[in-house]
Amino acid sequence: MVEISNNKKLLRIALRNCGLLNPEDIFEYIALGGYESLGKAITQMTQDQVIDEIKKSGLRGRGGGGFPTGLKWELTKKQKSQEKFIICNADEGDPGAFMDRSILEGDPHSVLEAMAIGGYAIGARKGLIYIRAEYPLAIARLSTALQQAGENGLLGENIFGTDFSFDIYLKYGAGAFVCGEETALINSCEGKRGEPNYKPPYPVEEGYWGYPTCVNNVETFANIAPIITKGAQWFASLGTEKCKGTKVFALVGKIKNVGVIEVPMGTTLREIIYDIGGGIPGGRKFKAVQTGGPSGGVIGEANLDTPMDYDSLISIGSMMGSGGMIIMDETDNMVKIAKFYLEFTMDESCGRCTPCRIGTKRLYEILNKITSRKGTMADLDALKQLAYMVKDGSLCGLGQTAPNPVISTMKYFWDEYLAFIKDVDHPRGEGRYTAKNKIGIRS
Amino acid sequence: MTKPQAIDVNPSFKENLPKEKFDELDSFVNNLETTRSALIEILHKAQKIFGYLPRDVQLHIARKLGIPGAEVFGVVSFYSYFTTKPRGKHTISVCTGTACFVKGSDKIIERVKEKLGIGSNEITEDGLFTLKDVRCLGTCGMAPVMMIDDKVFGRVKEEDLDNIINSYRNKEL
Ligand SMILES: Cc1cc2nc3c(=O)[nH]c(=O)nc-3n(C[C@H](O)[C@H](O)[C@H](O)COP(=O)(O)O)c2cc1C
Numbered sequence: 001m002v003e004i005s006n007n008k009k010l011l012r013i014a015l016r017n018c019g020l021l022n023p024e025d026i027f028e029y030i031a032l033g034g035y036e037s038l039g040k041a042i043t044q045m046t047q048d049q050v051i052d053e054i055k056k057s058g059l060r061g062r063g064g065g066g067f068p069t070g071l072k073w074e075l076t077k078k079q080k081s082q083e084k085f086i087i088c089n090a091d092e093g094d095p096g097a098f099m100d101r102s103i104l105e106g107d108p109h110s111v112l113e114a115m116a117i118g119g120y121a122i123g124a125r126k127g128l129i130y131i132r133a134e135y136p137l138a139i140a141r142l143s144t145a146l147q148q149a150g151e152n153g154l155l156g157e158n159i160f161g162t163d164f165s166f167d168i169y170l171k172y173g174a175g176a177f178v179c180g181e182e183t184a185l186i187n188s189c190e191g192k193r194g195e196p197n198y199k200p201p202y203p204v205e206e207g208y209w210g211y212p213t214c215v216n217n218v219e220t221f222a223n224i225a226p227i228i229t230k231g232a233q234w235f236a237s238l239g240t241e242k243c244k245g246t247k248v249f250a251l252v253g254k255i256k257n258v259g260v261i262e263v264p265m266g267t268t269l270r271e272i273i274y275d276i277g278g279g280i281p282g283g284r285k286f287k288a289v290q291t292g293g294p295s296g297g298v299i300g301e302a303n304l305d306t307p308m309d310y311d312s313l314i315s316i317g318s319m320m321g322s323g324g325m326i327i328m329d330e331t332d333n334m335v336k337i338a339k340f341y342l343e344f345t346m347d348e349s350c351g352r353c354t355p356c357r358i359g360t361k362r363l364y365e366i367l368n369k370i371t372s373r374k375g376t377m378a379d380l381d382a383l384k385q386l387a388y389m390v391k392d393g394s395l396c397g398l399g400q401t402a403p404n405p406v407i408s409t410m411k412y413f414w415d416e417y418l419a420f421i422k423d424v425d426h427p428r429g430e431g432r433y434t435a436k437n438k439i440g441i442r443s
Numbered sequence: 444m445t446k447p448q449a450i451d452v453n454p455s456f457k458e459n460l461p462k463e464k465f466d467e468l469d470s471f472v473n474n475l476e477t478t479r480s481a482l483i484e485i486l487h488k489a490q491k492i493f494g495y496l497p498r499d500v501q502l503h504i505a506r507k508l509g510i511p512g513a514e515v516f517g518v519v520s521f522y523s524y525f526t527t528k529p530r531g532k533h534t535i536s537v538c539t540g541t542a543c544f545v546k547g548s549d550k551i552i553e554r555v556k557e558k559l560g561i562g563s564n565e566i567t568e569d570g571l572f573t574l575k576d577v578r579c580l581g582t583c584g585m586a587p588v589m590m591i592d593d594k595v596f597g598r599v600k601e602e603d604l605d606n607i608i609n610s611y612r613n614k615e616l
Contacts, residue, residue: 097581133487134577174523195521252541252583328545
């Protein structure tokens with residue numbers, strides 16, 4: 001893994017310790033100020049003060065949705081229940097993303113510390129980390145970290161001599177992308193099939209075994225300790241108006257500098273790709289970048305100056321997702337890329353709801369027909385119509401976002417679709433075909 | 444997931460499913476603090492012990508935990524990590540994540556299939572290899588990536604495949 005350092009545009013908060021300390025030695029973490037925040041939170045602050053600090057910092061969940069973390073904690077705290085849980089979502093199933101893995105392998109204690117702070121704030125005594133089985137090194141490092149934290153009294157009974165007790169357990173995934181969705185994740189933690197549930201009730205109301213449960217992403221947790229020590233104001237001074245702090249991205253694909261980067265929110269794609277990523281190798285031209293993995297969309301040259309934050313990305317038809325960024329050059333065919341993603345979501349659809357189970361399969365079939373040059377304009381029409389049906393009709397985020405790659409490639413790379421169609425005169429231009437239904441085919 | 448049932452458990456011991464392995468699994472389950480929400484953990488352990496999860500093992504676990512066999516099978520079939528077929532001595536995993544895809548992993552996996560004469564999740568006749576196409580291994584920096592057992596091969600080229608596969612074949616000679 002290449003770490004691209006020495007660039008002024010980078011700013012490390014979540015990755016602050018990665019590569020700098022030995023992740024298997026808790027004392028190195030403590031020497032760099034580790035577990036100070038936990039001490040401060042539980043000895044000097046009330047639960048509400050901790051929540052307030054996180055709320056004021058403007059931290060939003062890094063798992064994809066961008067839900068305000070402080071608010072989620074507050075909602076969980078407000079629930080009346082003798083038991084509550086805090087869960088760390090380390091499922092990172094998005095192909096081409098390895099930000100969470102870098103944090104877990106490089107700085108596992110930052111996650112443990114933050115979970116304890118979160119546990120204190122919401123009133124949970126138990127935390128779970130749901131981690132995918134494909135990450136054996138991260139599992140090993142977490143186990144070591146858990147053991148060392150336990151031995152040093154930083155987890156367990158009466159932490160820092162207070163009456164706050166907190167323990168963390170590991171739960172293993174078994175290879176299912178949908179388990180990253182929080183309700184599916186909770187089912188999987190319970191040892192069941194990882195199918196999502198209808199929301200509401202939200203996990204903060206009824207989660208793990210029916211108890212209020214707060215699910216947060218690894219990177220979200222990695223931001224907590226600095227906010228507690230340095231203060232909400234410092235954090236809120238970084239980033240854009242609506243998105244504070246930094247975001248970690250995994251830069252992969254056709255790019256010179258492959259690796260994990262952390263930049264302030266609002267950095268533009270152009271800065272990321274050219275100034276940090278070093279541009280496209282082999283003298284080829286940039287074509288598009290896919291953000292948000294299979295749930296996101298492609299972004300072409302025209303939108304390269306979009307600042308990276310949750311809302312701007314949604315407005316151009318993609319999404320932040322967890323932070324995978326796949327760069328494609330002029331040799332990549334966008335229809336095939338869309339087909340690749342559909343193959344993924346079709347495979348990973350859990351089958352619980354019909355629009356997603358059957359819709360993704362039909363979308364894939366149409367795309368397959370198109371790429372084998374058997375498609376007609378009517379197929380393009382059907383593709384678009386179906387894409388919106390799946391988007392609107394699915395139960396969970398998987399199905400609701402699965403058509404995004406299709407919709408966005410149709411929007412920005414329409415002529416590549418046309419090039420595959422047999423009944424069009426001008427392969428690279430507009431066809432003669434006129435739309436028959438409301439949705440229409442012209443983008 | 445309630446307490447173990449009083450039914451007599453008589454797993455069918457076969458050559459590849461010896462009693463010792465069942466005993467090892469049982470002692471793992473007995474040492475768990477609670478079997479509530481532990482099914483996936485137990486299946487991970489069982490797959491480690493037996494290499495795969497045949498029907499008899501699944502039924503054994505179901506009886507041990509006092510839950511229907513269908514529930515166990517439901518979980519086994521849901522997760523791609525669990526396999527009900529025996530695996531070859533070496534598992535070749537070719538990453539089919541996006542970063543690997545844009546760097547040509549689709550061609551790599553086709554070549555591997557040709558060379559081994561099997562499809563995904565199948566086992567070669569000599570029992571040496573199982574081929575799996577896996578989701579992102581998280582080593583996108585080295586795309587395209589393949590993994591044989593725990594060893595990762597990065598920036599794989601089609602020309603390298605013969606060498607890589609043969610080095611494992613030769614180990615057997
Ligand atoms: C199909 C699907 C996959 C998801 N995968 C992940 C994942 O791998 N990691 C993650 O942290 N969140 C994932 N999420 C988002 C979670 O449901 C949830 O919003 C998140 O863990 C909340 O944490 P946050 O508030 O810290 O972002 C996924 C959501 C969906 C719909």
